[in-house]
Amino acid sequence: MDVLNVEYMLGLVPVLLTYLPLTLQLAGIGMVLALILACLFAIVRVLRIPVLNQLTIVFISFFRGTPLLVQLFLFYYGLPQLVSALTVIDGVTATIMGLTMHFSAYMAESIRAAIVGVDRSQTEAALSIGMTNGQMMRRIVLPQATRVALPTLMNYFIDMIKATSLAFTLGVTELMGATQKEAAGSFLYFEAFIVAAIMYWIVVELLSKLQNYLEIRLNKAYSR
Amino acid sequence: MKTLLINVLLTISLFTSASLLAQDDPLRVGMSGQYFPFTFVEQDELKGFDVDVMNALGEEMGRDIKYETANFSGLFGMLESGRIDTVANQITITEERKKAYIFTDPYVYDGAQVVTKKGNTEIRGVEDLKGKTVAVNLGSNFEALLRELPYADQIDIKTYESNLERDTALGRVDAFVMDRVSASQIIKEKPLPLELAGPTFSQITNAYPFRDTDTGRALRDEVNKALATLRDNGTLASISEKWFGTDITQP
Structure with a gap:
C-alpha cells in the first residue's frame, strides 16, 4: 500500500473526466449569471439609485458575509422547510443559485471599483460632447473598466470552479463528489484525490492562458 | 429582479401540488456511496449490499429505484425536504429518529x-x-x-x-x-x-426510514411487504452471504 497505484489512477481518469463537464457547467452558468447580476449591482451602486442602492448594499453584505456552504444549505435544505413547493429546487439549481449570489456580491464590488477608477476627465469629456449617461457608460466607462476588472474577475471565476466541489453536499455528483465516492470504494485516497487535483489544475491553467490572451487584447490601445 | 423571482416562485408552486406517489413512480433512495461494502462506487458503478437489497425490493414491488448520492450528513435533510423517499445507508433505528420518522422492519x-x-x-x-x-x-x-x-x-x-x-x-x-x-x-x-x-x-438494528406522511406510510407498508417476501424466499439471506459470507439479516 506504500507504492503509488498508478494503474488505478490511470483507470480513474476516464471515469472522472465524465464528471468534469458538470463541474464546468456549474461554474460556467454561475459565472455568466453572476457577471450580469454583478454589473447591475455595480451600476446601481455607482449611480446611487435610491432604494435599490440600499437593497444592493444589504444583499452584498449578506452574501459576502456568510460562507458559501451556509448559503447552499439555506437554499437547498432551508427554503423547502418554509415553502414545501420549493423542493423543486434541485441540487444543481441550488448550487448555481448559491454560486451566482455569492460571487456576484464579490464581483459587484470589484466592478464598482473599476468603474469608479475610470478617470474623471474621461466622463467629463464624454458629457461635454453631448453623450447621454447611458452612452457614456457603454462607450467610454465600461470598456475601460473592463480592462481593470478583468484580472480580478478571472480570479473569481477560478475560485468559482473550485467552489463547485461543495456541490456534493447537496447530492450533486460533480468531479469532487465522484472522486470521494471512488476513494471510499477503493480506499486509495491519495491516488483518487491527486487525479482530481490535477484535473482542476489543468482547467485553471487553461483559463490563465485565456486571461493572458484577453489582457493582451484589451491592452492594445495602451501599448506603444 | 425581485418581481421576477416572485413570479418564478409562484409558477413553481402551481406545478407541484401532487402529493401521493403513483404506482409507477420510482422510489427515490438516498445513500452516501461512501460506506463500504454497503454502498460504494467502483469505476463509476454504484455497488454494495444496500444497492443489491434495494434493487431486489424494487423488483418485488414493481417499482424503479432512483438512487441519489450525497454526503451522509445531507441525507436526512433530503429526506426531510421530500427530495428522496427513504435512505438506504444502514440507518439504525433509534428513539430520536423514531420521533421524526417511521421505520420499516429491520433488515440488518x-x-x-x-x-x-x-x-x-x-x-x-x-x-x-x-x-x-x-x-x-x-x-x-x-x-x-x-x-x-x-x-x-x-x-x-x-x-x-x-x-x-x-x-x-x-x-x-x-x-x-x-x-x-x-x-x-x-x-x-x-x-x-x-x-x-x-x-x-x-x-x-437497521431499517429504512420514511416521512410520517400519507405517502410515507403507504411506501413504508409497500416496502415492508416486499421485505417480508424477500426474507421468506431467501433472497435477503443470499445477498448477505454474497457480501459478508454470513447472514446479517437475521437477529
Whole structure:
C-alpha cells in the first residue's frame, strides 16, 4: 500500500473526466449569471439609485458575509422547510443559485471599483460632447473598466470552479463528489484525490492562458 | 429582479401540488456511496449490499429505484425536504429518529465495534476509550452511542464526513467506532492496517426510514411487504452471504 497505484489512477481518469463537464457547467452558468447580476449591482451602486442602492448594499453584505456552504444549505435544505413547493429546487439549481449570489456580491464590488477608477476627465469629456449617461457608460466607462476588472474577475471565476466541489453536499455528483465516492470504494485516497487535483489544475491553467490572451487584447490601445 | 423571482416562485408552486406517489413512480433512495461494502462506487458503478437489497425490493414491488448520492450528513435533510423517499445507508433505528420518522422492519442486525490501528495494545474494547480520541461518522448512531457512555466526557469524539478509517490508520485518531460487519469487511479487503478491538458493545438494528406522511406510510407498508417476501424466499439471506459470507439479516 506504500507504492503509488498508478494503474488505478490511470483507470480513474476516464471515469472522472465524465464528471468534469458538470463541474464546468456549474461554474460556467454561475459565472455568466453572476457577471450580469454583478454589473447591475455595480451600476446601481455607482449611480446611487435610491432604494435599490440600499437593497444592493444589504444583499452584498449578506452574501459576502456568510460562507458559501451556509448559503447552499439555506437554499437547498432551508427554503423547502418554509415553502414545501420549493423542493423543486434541485441540487444543481441550488448550487448555481448559491454560486451566482455569492460571487456576484464579490464581483459587484470589484466592478464598482473599476468603474469608479475610470478617470474623471474621461466622463467629463464624454458629457461635454453631448453623450447621454447611458452612452457614456457603454462607450467610454465600461470598456475601460473592463480592462481593470478583468484580472480580478478571472480570479473569481477560478475560485468559482473550485467552489463547485461543495456541490456534493447537496447530492450533486460533480468531479469532487465522484472522486470521494471512488476513494471510499477503493480506499486509495491519495491516488483518487491527486487525479482530481490535477484535473482542476489543468482547467485553471487553461483559463490563465485565456486571461493572458484577453489582457493582451484589451491592452492594445495602451501599448506603444 | 425581485418581481421576477416572485413570479418564478409562484409558477413553481402551481406545478407541484401532487402529493401521493403513483404506482409507477420510482422510489427515490438516498445513500452516501461512501460506506463500504454497503454502498460504494467502483469505476463509476454504484455497488454494495444496500444497492443489491434495494434493487431486489424494487423488483418485488414493481417499482424503479432512483438512487441519489450525497454526503451522509445531507441525507436526512433530503429526506426531510421530500427530495428522496427513504435512505438506504444502514440507518439504525433509534428513539430520536423514531420521533421524526417511521421505520420499516429491520433488515440488518449488527453490533457497534471499536477499531484501532494494527498493533494498538492499549485499546481492547469500548471501556479503554477513556482519554482517547475516537472518530465516528457525523450524524451517525455511533456518535450517539459514544455520548451515552457513562464516561463520555472523557472521550474526545471527532466527527467525520468520510475517510475516518484512513485517519485511524494514519494515527490521527486512536480508534473509530462503526458497525462490526463493515469494519471486518474493510479490514479483510482493503489495504489499511486496522484491527478490531474487543467484542461488539451494543446491538443495533437497521431499517429504512420514511416521512410520517400519507405517502410515507403507504411506501413504508409497500416496502415492508416486499421485505417480508424477500426474507421468506431467501433472497435477503443470499445477498448477505454474497457480501459478508454470513447472514446479517437475521437477529
